[in-house]
Amino acid sequence: MASAEVDIEEVTSPGGVEAWLVNEPSIPFVALEIRFKGGASLDAPGKRGSINLMTAILEEGAGDMDARAWAAARDSLAASFDFDVHNDALSISAKFLTENMDEAAELLRLAMEDPRFDQDALDRVRAQVQSIIRSNGNDPDKIAGDTFDRLAWGNHPYGTDLNGTAESVAALTREDMLDAKARVMARDRLYVGAVGDIDAERLAALLDKLFSGLPETGAEQAEHMDYSLQGGLTVVPFDTPQSVVSFGQQGIKRDDPDFFPAFVMMEILGGSGFNSRLMEEVREKRGLTYGIYAYLAPMDYGEIIGGGVASANGRVAQVIEVVRDEWAKLAEEGVSAEELERAKKYLTGAYPLRFDGNGRIANILVGLQIEGLGKDYITNRNSFVEAVTAEDVKRVAKRLIDPDALHFVVVGAPEGLEETAGN
Structure with a gap:
């Protein structure tokens, strides 16, 4: 096969959320790709690593459910949610059965809109990130990449590791997590792709359910930087x-x-x-x-x-x-x-x-939109x-x-x- 054939439909919800849809009803499940442009590059000054840490805690409890209860609810629905971040975007990859769509969407909405950021979860995940930072400090591949990035990009977010430093991560608080979420998870930098057993009408309703509670705007995007490292x-x-x-x-x-x-x-x-x-x-x-x-x-x-x-x-x-x-x-x-x-x-x-x-x-679909x-x-x-x-x-x-x-x-x-x- 020399080319790919995908029938893409543009959907706009009543609340104004836009998405691209490929309706494929042959298998009764749906995949959602959600992306917030800006990602870890939107860390607040002096708070490097805050958005990375925040992203890792999103599935550690939400609403009235602690981390264990939220995970049990997810597993009972046979749903999966993958939260990830890099310097250009924060992404959420969700998959769920069509018959469980409403319950899975509510669980995901809670994680995005009302994460608990409990102190025990914050401390546990912080320790995991600090372990990664220590390991990276002894990894020649990581040292080489980080050194090149520092030389090439300087004070731009690209010039530092999105994990932050041992010192910056140690100082992060629950308030920093709330601020980090508000900086990046906003509707003015939101992109959505949906594929599977869902039509445009149902997707439109789902979009408003998932995103209407998010802030309209987040932090200002990072500036473009011209590469200036000499040979x-x-x-x-x-x-x-x-x-x-x-x-x-x-x-x-x-x-x-x-x-x-x-x-x-x-x-x-x-x-x-x-x-x-x-x-x-x-x-x-x-x-x-x-x-x-x-x-x-x-x-x-x-x-x-x-x-x-x-x-x-x-x-x-x-x-x-x-x-x-x-x-x-x-x-x-x-x-x-x-x-x-x-x-x-x-x-x-x-x-x-x-x-x-x-x-x-x-x-x-999301990549094409961005x-x-x-x-x-x-x-x-x-x-x-x-x-x-x-x-x-x-x-x-x-x-x-x-x-x-x-x-x-x-x-x-x-x-x-x-x-x-x-x-």
Whole structure:
């Protein structure tokens, strides 16, 4: 199957809540994807980690039910609710049987509108987050990513871990949880996708039931930040036999006219499987690593081209040299017709496989809304990929790919590497 066919209906509730719906009555259950734009980037000043902690406590009791009672009610309905947050959005993924829709929706409404934030739950989840923070402090992969983010984004929320620090999390109170919820869970940044055994009329009523009690507006969104990290090398000493590397440079916005040529280009350079140039040159030809990748990251408030690799301390300098060489080769020469055809075949063939369940489709619907791509994007997406030519990729590579702008963060005990400017 070369394309995905999904019949999307736009629904607006009497109270003005908008959603995208795919009515699929063949299986009697519904998947809802709920997203609040802004996510952990909306942490209040000095309260880093508050929205992450708040999100983790949403299912720890609501209304007159403590954590155990709320969980028992959820399980008795065979419903599932997954609360998650990243720097661009807070998401809630809900699944429930059609026959239990009203009861499940009421349980979810309580969690969003009237969470208890009991002190024992706050302390228990806080301890879990602090354990994660301690673990991350000894994880070379996390250290590399966090160091790169700090250098690239500075004081922007992207520059710090959304978990917060041990100190910031220790100081958070119940009042901070209430404030964090109000900052992010508001109707002016709400996006909803619904897939399953539900029609437009019933969805409209459900939307008002779920969201009418939320505040109309939340905190002001974070500002967009231009990536400004210069090319160079940063070494973070760490006692380990293998160095971990995060690298990157300026990226491209999702709505840039050159996005699809850049997307296909990055699949060729550092994408999936063993066919990418970086895997071929770094692993297959030289045996310097088990895996290496590079990708576009058009985030809501900034854009990068990022990548990562790990290699023995004595070989990591060679890895970096090869990456820089491949960056330069792409900028100068573009890609071959064979590489282009292989990447397009993979990208168009893999796309329909994303639509293999109600929950995944609901997630896609919300993503399309947030990115402003329109209902016809699903039908047209593969044609955008197919339209990319070798000339397009060569032009975009010359515009975007800059080996001198690459900055590498190396965590380990690398041999033959010295820090250079850019940090």
